[in-house]
Amino acid sequence: MLNVSPRYREYETLPGINDPSIPALAPLPEGESEDTKLIVERFGEDILAAGLHNGQQVIYVKPEKLVELATFVRDEPALAYEALIDVTAIDRLKLPIPVEEARFQAVYQLRSYARKQHLMILSGTQNEDGNADKPTISSLAEVFEGAIWPEREAYDLLGVNFAGHPDLRRILMPNHWPYHPLRKNIPLGGEEVPFTLTWGDPEFETFGKQILPAESVNPVVPPGMDTQNLILNMGPHHPSTHGVLRLVVELDGETVINVDPDLGYLHSGFEKTGESKRYKDFVYYTDRMDYLSPMSNNFGYCLAVEKLLGVEIPERAQVIRVIMAELQRISSHLFWLGTHVMDVSGTGMAVMMYVTRERERILDLFEMVCGARLTVSYIRIGGVWKDLPPAFISTLRDLIAVLPRYFDDYEDMVTSGPVWQERLEGIGVLTRSEAIGMGLTGPMLRGSGVDWDLRRDMPYGGYENYDFKVPVETAGDCYARYLVRIEEMRQSVRIIEQALKNLPDGLFRVDDRKISLPPRAELDVSMEALIHHFKLMTEGFRVAPGMVYYGIESSKGELGYFIESDGSAVPYRLHVRGPSFNNLYAISKMSRGHTLSDVVTNIGSTDIVLGEVDR
Amino acid sequence: MGLEDKLPEGVLTTSLESLVNWGRANSTWPLLFGLACCAMEMIAAGTARHDISRFGSELFRASPRQADLMIVSGRVANKMAPVIKRIYDQMLEPKWVIAMGICASAGGPFNNYAIIQGVDKIIPVDVYVPGCPPRPEALLFALDKLRAKQGKETFAQYKRAELAQAFLRPEDIESLETLQKQAA
Numbered sequence: 001m002l003n004v005s006p007r008y009r010e011y012e013t014l015p016g017i018n019d020p021s022i023p024a025l026a027p028l029p030e031g032e033s034e035d036t037k038l039i040v041e042r043f044g045e046d047i048l049a050a051g052l053h054n055g056q057q058v059i060y061v062k063p064e065k066l067v068e069l070a071t072f073v074r075d076e077p078a079l080a081y082e083a084l085i086d087v088t089a090i091d092r093l094k095l096p097i098p099v100e101e102a103r104f105q106a107v108y109q110l111r112s113y114a115r116k117q118h119l120m121i122l123s124g125t126q127n128e129d130g131n132a133d134k135p136t137i138s139s140l141a142e143v144f145e146g147a148i149w150p151e152r153e154a155y156d157l158l159g160v161n162f163a164g165h166p167d168l169r170r171i172l173m174p175n176h177w178p179y180h181p182l183r184k185n186i187p188l189g190g191e192e193v194p195f196t197l198t199w200g201d202p203e204f205e206t207f208g209k210q211i212l213p214a215e216s217v218n219p220v221v222p223p224g225m226d227t228q229n230l231i232l233n234m235g236p237h238h239p240s241t242h243g244v245l246r247l248v249v250e251l252d253g254e255t256v257i258n259v260d261p262d263l264g265y266l267h268s269g270f271e272k273t274g275e276s277k278r279y280k281d282f283v284y285y286t287d288r289m290d291y292l293s294p295m296s297n298n299f300g301y302c303l304a305v306e307k308l309l310g311v312e313i314p315e316r317a318q319v320i321r322v323i324m325a326e327l328q329r330i331s332s333h334l335f336w337l338g339t340h341v342m343d344v345s346g347t348g349m350a351v352m353m354y355v356t357r358e359r360e361r362i363l364d365l366f367e368m369v370c371g372a373r374l375t376v377s378y379i380r381i382g383g384v385w386k387d388l389p390p391a392f393i394s395t396l397r398d399l400i401a402v403l404p405r406y407f408d409d410y411e412d413m414v415t416s417g418p419v420w421q422e423r424l425e426g427i428g429v430l431t432r433s434e435a436i437g438m439g440l441t442g443p444m445l446r447g448s449g450v451d452w453d454l455r456r457d458m459p460y461g462g463y464e465n466y467d468f469k470v471p472v473e474t475a476g477d478c479y480a481r482y483l484v485r486i487e488e489m490r491q492s493v494r495i496i497e498q499a500l501k502n503l504p505d506g507l508f509r510v511d512d513r514k515i516s517l518p519p520r521a522e523l524d525v526s527m528e529a530l531i532h533h534f535k536l537m538t539e540g541f542r543v544a545p546g547m548v549y550y551g552i553e554s555s556k557g558e559l560g561y562f563i564e565s566d567g568s569a570v571p572y573r574l575h576v577r578g579p580s581f582n583n584l585y586a587i588s589k590m591s592r593g594h595t596l597s598d599v600v601t602n603i604g605s606t607d608i609v610l611g612e613v614d615r
Numbered sequence: 616m617g618l619e620d621k622l623p624e625g626v627l628t629t630s631l632e633s634l635v636n637w638g639r640a641n642s643t644w645p646l647l648f649g650l651a652c653c654a655m656e657m658i659a660a661g662t663a664r665h666d667i668s669r670f671g672s673e674l675f676r677a678s679p680r681q682a683d684l685m686i687v688s689g690r691v692a693n694k695m696a697p698v699i700k701r702i703y704d705q706m707l708e709p710k711w712v713i714a715m716g717i718c719a720s721a722g723g724p725f726n727n728y729a730i731i732q733g734v735d736k737i738i739p740v741d742v743y744v745p746g747c748p749p750r751p752e753a754l755l756f757a758l759d760k761l762r763a764k765q766g767k768e769t770f771a772q773y774k775r776a777e778l779a780q781a782f783l784r785p786e787d788i789e790s791l792e793t794l795q796k797q798a799a
């Protein structure tokens with residue numbers, strides 16, 4: 001069944017022209033930091049390598065000691081890595097690894113909120129029954145609750161078995177999917193596009209095959225649910241799930257006992273696609289992940305690649321990027337507000353209509369700079385696509401002059417409304433320790449009393465130059481998250497005001513012809529520019545072997561990109577840490593004990609975008 | 616001459632078919648069903664600036680039983696395909712489908728293991744809208760095209776459609792074999 005295996009496509013240049021050093025392994029970390037020193041002192045021989053790589057703390061640990069190490073870094077007061085941000089794995093089949101090393105490697109991203117530190121832990125896997133196709137590694141679910149879903153994802157997409165995981169099922173792909181799609185021996189899949197139908201051409205052998213029989217199967221009751229209670233299926237087609245999310249809800253009367261989200265109805269294979277596209281080509285795909293904030297997605301991806309490349313971005317480009325990212329935050333939060341109010345408070349479409357009025361004005365601004373409303377691809381590797389058009393600044397000034405007044409209007413409509421308060425206060429409560437343990441980020445974290453914002457605490461893209469407040473609420477309920485998001489919009493306006501005041505002149509993208517295109521006018525006079533243009537468009541640029549994790553504060557939370565480069569022009573492993581994915585994990589905890597109607601409130605309050613959850 | 620002369624003022628005559636088509640074309644209720652990025656533009660088409668209600672399509676119905684039009688707004692994942700098929704089957708005749716955006720029309724940039732290359736592999740499509748995503752104006756234009764199509768429909772067509780049972784079986788899905796069979 002489902003034999004979707006077209007010819008292997010070479011996106012690289014002709015074989016033979018390639019540098020003989022490709023593919024190459026990422027170099028081992030060098031030097032040491034206080035944290036790695038402490039860990040090496042404690043674990044000694046069990047740490048294979050430790051130090052700094054691309055400015056990040058990296059630890060390579062033996063798989064037997066992984067759980068012990070994770071427990072140690074969490075509990076040791078001098079380290080206090082209290083949150084697990086992300087788990088993924090790398091299939092190193094095509095890398096020149098020594099024979100004794102494991103094919104699969106698990107990657108963990110840990111965060112210390114108190115000490116503002118980030119730690120990457122890598123560990124090889126062990127082979128179950130000596131079978132190299134069955135990699136296994138100890139699960140960290142006992143240490144960090146936030147590992148449960150990312151580990152399920154790594155199992156689903158890469159087939160890494162996490163021993164001791166409480167609930168190791170597929171999470172994105174259908175249950176009967178025949179393989180683990182992100183493994184390197186599995187082709188990208190897809191269909192050859194027949195422009196002319198010439199029968200018998202083997203090029204079209206996959207045409208029309210990529211389809212499952214469109215029969216609906218009886219849903220499987222998730223483990224831990226009791227069929228004595230009422231099992232209610234909500235979604236994937238449901239007006240209040242904000243997309244194609246399916247929730248299996250176990251009910252006793254109208255009280256929710258358990259919720260099991262079923263994801264993957266919008267799984268689009270972003271990671272696999274990214275691993276077959278050149279670095280510069282994946283920018284366009286990032287737009288389509290969190291389609292409510294494409295600018296932020298571009299921003300995070302470009303920052304990650306620029307970190308690998310080690311390029312400095314011109315001042316003007318940085319300020320333009322900040323303006324765009326903050327406008328995007330406002331537009332995303334506006335849309336969240338509209339849909340949330342529509343779901344919850346019974347004011348119907350009114351607020352939705354008002355917020356889209358402002359959102360359309362923001363989209364107009366995007367259209368002005370790049371010609372697109374949603375799929376912008378404006379922020380590119382090395383800067384931005386084009387300079388701001390002349391009318392942009394004055395139009396933006398007009399908009400931000402009126403925005404705070406509009407925010408006041410919305411607050412007048414809902415903030416102290418009795419229905420709104422009744423439906424949000426005390427609903428979906430997450431305590432501080434729960435929020436940290438589950439690896440929640442963004443407003444979900446700040447609504448639970450954790451004073452953390454990547455823009456302020458680990459500044460990127462020039463955010464250290466702006467003065468803004470990070471709103472924090474301690475109640476941990478839906479109302480607290482609502483207040484946080486409203487205040488974030490006001491702070492975004494402040495950031496944009498400062499950025500406009502300090503917008504410098506200069507280049508809007510880096511003047512390095514190896515990574516950014518030469519200006520069009522130069523092509524007419526310079527042969528060298530033409531060659532650079534041709535090489536960039538046909539081959540892209542190569543990135544030195546290495547790995548990087550880069551997280552930015554998107555409107556939903558921490559949007560992280562993990563990239564491993566093997567020295568070629570295509571990322572070897574590209575993993576996206578979608579904030580909605582990790583935040584959605586909390587829905588079960590938030591909804592238990594409340595009524596069914598509160599599940600809808602919780603979905604709205606989590607602010608999910610399914611394109612990012614499923615990727 | 617004819618009937619019009621004998622009728623009092625203010626009474627028009629027309630064929631029943633055109634009357635029915637007029638009614639259908641001017642109150643096509645879409646299904647409240649969003650998939651991906653295009654759904655955001657579909658929502659934008661419903662809000663104040665673009666105002667889809669000028670064309671009588673502002674009532675997005677959450678139940679397929681009450682909807683006439685399915686706007687497939689976004690990429691169709693393998694896991695979602697059976698669901699879309701089922702929702703389409705639940706809609707009552709007459710029903711129409713707009714494939715909004717390149718992903719729903721032909722897979723778009725996602726030619727990979729996860730995405731079905733066009734929703735027309737599982738359900739019949741009336742209007743394809745290009746764009747990634749199409750602007751709200753493009754969706755309104757597609758509705759216009761659909762209205763033109765609706766205006767030309769006849770009762771005989773419905774009868775035929777009923778007989779043919781527009782349900783698609785797995786073996787009917789457009790594949791190389793079926794195309795070869797048709798060509799032979």
